[in-house]
Amino acid sequence: MIDFRNRLEESRTGTPLLMVVPGSGLIAKCAVESEADALMVLNAGIYRSMGSGTLAAFMPYGNANDQTLELLKEQMLPRSGDLPIIAGVFGVDPTRPIRDRLRELQDLGVIGVVNWPAIGFIDGKFRKHLEKEGLGTEVESEMLAVARELGFVTFGFSLSVEEVQRFVATGVDGLILDVGLTRSSDDFRAKRDDVHRAISQLNKLSAAADTRPECVRVAFGGPITAPTELSEVFRHSSIHGFAGGSVFERLPVQDIVNTTLRRFKGVASSARAGGAKTFGGMVGHSPAMRQVFDIINRVGHQDVTVCVEGETGTGKELVAAMLHRLSSRANHPLVTLNCGAIPSSLLESELFGHERGAFTGAERQRPGKFELAHGGVLFLDEIADLSPHGQVALLRVLQQNEVVRVGGDTTIPVDVRIVTASNRPLSAMVDAGDFRADLYYRLSTITIRLPALRERLEDIPLLVEAFLANLRMQLNRPIAGISSRFEKKLRQHAWPGNVRELEHVLNRCAILEDGTHLEGWSFEPQPHLRSSADASDLPLPSKQEQAERALQDADGNVTRAAAALNVTRKTFYRWLDRGKAEPPSSS
Known part of the structure; x- marks a missing residue:
């Protein structure tokens, strides 16, 4: 019990909490093997393991407290080892006094309690009838108060601000903040929008608990089904952990389940590691990075446009995320659009939306x-690749603060803070006539320049340790560090791909080598490689020669050729002399 309370305290300032909601002994066993922090046993797990959805837990198929007790005795306790267990308890039980129920759980070794099934899932007339019969959130709070009196660690399962406030007033140790049923989507854009809405909801619920900062906040469910999405949630919110059931149980093969849990654990472990030398996921202690951190701190609270300039792989999206988190708009969405990835013909639909049948x-x-x-931050990545038509459309919205959907005629007012990113200096593009001056001045009240990795080589040891911490969990093997010879080679490299390239190099070496210290035998430094920013300063004939050579090396594939030069397809085409090197139409 004391150890778990210490773990809760640690989650507020260090490594976030990871709890698994199992529906079977297999998943409980996987959670133990993968070093999850706790099991949360809910009667919903019974229905999930039967192939039904979580909402079946709210149907009158039996006594929820009896179902949870049966799941504990038959499946969880025999396989949970020393892992702490939090059990779901329904606040009203017609068969036994709640205090007796809680004592029975205590005798079994359960150390925590959460209100489940949670009344917050139910609304409308049914909810009103339940509250009329004394089955509202008030009875849940009373149950948690009794559990707290008996010495349990208590969690309030919350779906609304009102519920958060009630449970905080009850004095719970933590909050389980629900962001919807777990769901997956093959539509990448829709999935990203769902994650942004979930983050907005989490920040809204979390803010309601600010009166008790010691209360731990754990995200539950929703569209968070991959480690990258969990990492984004940690970057953009102030939650202290994650709890999931379907996301782990949906995978039928034990090895895959173990791998998924380890990757989640790795994200949680590295999300806030490093103390004063990290800032919003950025790592560094060099003068150049300290200056960047200082500017972000100064600008974050100001509702002004910001342009983040830096080479590919320097962390421009991390800056945008931190600006959002520090701003007064942190409880509203951060929405991202890569301007270089959207065809000009679809740009207005992406920016302004469309009506049904518009095209x-x-x-x-x-x-x-x-x-x-709306109400939050719009991050426009690769803004330098925005077409002239797109520049006009964006300028119009910034001037009028309203949009009209494609195919519609209704103006929709919008209140958005704009943050942009570019791997080329926009001021130089304005001078060259490639970017509108009036749009540039609206987008760059403040410009933040991120240093290239070759300009801050003293940060390499810190970056290496941050990446190795993640690799230890992902690969489930001890990696103590890198050899001095390998570090010397890292300092000799030109790093055209910057921090992202360093991460890939370490990942590759960790996979190819078996020792506890990486030797980097598969890596050879190239001190004279040009970055994409350096290459943009070359005279046009040199650009043309590079493009033609890259196209030949890529067997005519434009996408691979552009990637080899660290430029976009649009820039690559501009470099080509069409009369001498016509790219194949199939590319």
Whole structure:
């Protein structure tokens, strides 16, 4: 019990908490093997393991407290080892006094309690009838108060601000903040929008508990089904952990389940590691990075436009995320659009949305990025690749603060803070006539320049340790560090891909080598490689020669050729002399 309370305290300032909601002994066993922090046993697990959804737990198929007790005795306790267990308890039980129920759980070794099934899932007339019969959140609070009196660690399962406030007033140790049923999507854009909405909901619920900062906040469920999404949630919110059931149980093969849990654990372990030498996921202690951190701190609270300039792989998206988190808009969405990845013909639909039937394939109404970001921050990545037509459209919205969906005629007011990123200096593009001056001045009240890795080589040891901490968990093997010879080679490299390239190098070496210290025998430094920013300063004939050579090396594949030069396809085409090197249309 004391150890788990210490773990809760640690989650607020150090490594976030990871709890698994198992529906079977197999998943409980996997959680133990993968070093999860706790099991949360809910009767929903019974229905999930039977192939039904979590909502079946709210149907009158039996006594929820009896079902949880049976799941504990038959499946969880025999396989949980020393892992702490939090059990779901329904606040009203017609068969036994709640105090007796809680004592029975205590005798079994359960150390924590959460209100489940949670009344917050139910609304409408049914909810009113339940509250009329004394089955509202008040009875849940009373149950948690009794559990706290008996010495349990208590969690309030919350779906609304009102519930958070009630449970905080009860004095619970933690909050389980629900962001919806676990769901997956093959539509990448829709999935990313779902994650942003979940983050917004988490920040809204979390803010309601600010009166008790010692209360631990744990995200539950929702669209968080991959480590990258969990990492994004940790970056953009102030939650202290994650709890999931379906996300782990949906995978049938034990090895895959173990791997998924380890990767989640790795993200949680590295999300806030490093103390004063990390800032919003950025790592560094060099003068250049300390200056960047200082500017972000100064600008984050100001509602002004910011342009983040830096080479590929320097962490521009991390800066945007931190600006959002520090701003007064932190409880509203951060929405991202990569301007270089959107064809000009679809740009207005992406930015402003479209009505059903606006064009072929528009089968439903869809809000644009400005609407999704209303009240929050819109991050426009690769803004330098925005077409002239797109620049005009964006300028119009910034001037009028309203959008009209494609195919519609209704103006929709929007309140959005704009943060942009570019791997080329926009001021130079304005001078060259490639970017509108009036748009540039609206987008760059403040410009933050991120240093290239070759400009801050003293940060390499810190970056290496941050990446190795993640690799230890992902690969489930001890990696103590790197050899001095390998570090010397890292300092000799030109790093055209910057921090992202360093991460890939370490990942590759960790996979190819078996020792506890990486030797980097597969890595050879190239001190004279040009970065994409350096290459953009070359005279046009040199650009043309590079493009032609890269196209030949890539067997005519434009996408691979552009990637080899660290430039976008649009820039690559501009470098080509079409009369001498016509790219194949199939690329």
